[in-house]
Amino acid sequence: MSSGADLFVVCKQCGSEVSPYITECPYCGRRLRRRAPKLPRANAPSRSRGRLLRRLRWPQARISARTEPGRRPSGWAREGRIGSRPYVTIALVAVSCAAWVAWHAKPDLYVKMTIIGPLHGDWWKLITSQFAYGNGVYEFVTLVAVAIFGWLLERRRGPAVVLALFLGAGVAGALVASAVYADPVVSGGNAAALALLAAWAVPDLEAARVGSYYEGDLLGAGAIAAVLLVVPFARPEASWLAGVTGGVLGLLLGIGLHHSERPEL
Numbered sequence: 423m424s425s426g427a428d429l430f431v432v433c434k435q436c437g438s439e440v441s442p443y444i445t446e447c448p449y450c451g452r453r454l455r456r457r458a459p460k461l462p463r464a465n466a467p468s469r470s471r472g473r474l475l476r477r478l479r480w481p482q483a484r485i486s487a488r489t490e491p492g493r494r495p496s497g498w499a500r501e502g503r504i505g506s507r508p509y510v511t512i513a514l515v516a517v518s519c520a521a522w523v524a525w526h527a528k529p530d531l532y533v534k535m536t537i538i539g540p541l542h543g544d545w546w547k548l549i550t551s552q553f554a555y556g557n558g559v560y561e562f563v564t565l566v567a568v569a570i571f572g573w574l575l576e577r578r579r580g581p582a583v584v585l586a587l588f589l590g591a592g593v594a595g596a597l598v599a600s601a602v603y604a605d606p607v608v609s610g611g612n613a614a615a616l617a618l619l620a621a622w623a624v625p626d627l628e629a630a631r632v633g634s635y636y637e638g639d640l641l642g643a644g645a646i647a648a649v650l651l652v653v654p655f656a657r658p659e660a661s662w663l664a665g666v667t668g669g670v671l672g673l674l675l676g677i678g679l680h681h682s683e684r685p686e687l
Contacts (some may be wrong), residue, residue, distance in 0.1 A: 588618065624680045
């Protein structure tokens, strides 16, 4: 009788034995319960067993989450700790836009900011020339590249790397152009934009070389780099030599940073 009570439920209205997993009697239609009971899952661990497994796994998860001594966290781990707001990138784009408005209000300011001919001791033009643009299309293309890859690189490496690479690549490109040409003309931040792009693309290029998965869009980055390299042939105030120098400098810095974060085996 006890086994029968476990297998069937007696309907109080018609007295029929029905399944305990239904809500209405199939013979008379009487409501037996509001909702059907839950069916036990096959091979499901009990509640106490599940708690025990979680307690056993918790210390191991905490140990694996810590950084082992002698190993440096990966770039993506640092990216999670670094703030997601690219303040340095925003500031660089804002200064370039402000310089565009300023020299249009005072045209002779453009000549004082750019490198036209030998420096003659005006070394501050190595920095100011990166924010002076004589053409709106040239400025738009360059600032879009700076905004995209500066933001991505700042999230991955931090603001100090972006600021140092932007100014360092621009100064190095202007110095190389001034050393090669007798009457150099350097204007705009194409060297800095190519440096930021190259430094950001190094991890994805390394992953593509070994056949690993990478999240970046190398085809899009390559298209932007091609546009930045072609712009100097359409705008004489943009130096192609400064741009190539900035791209090489960014590539070298990106390789150094990428290999410095790889854990030693």
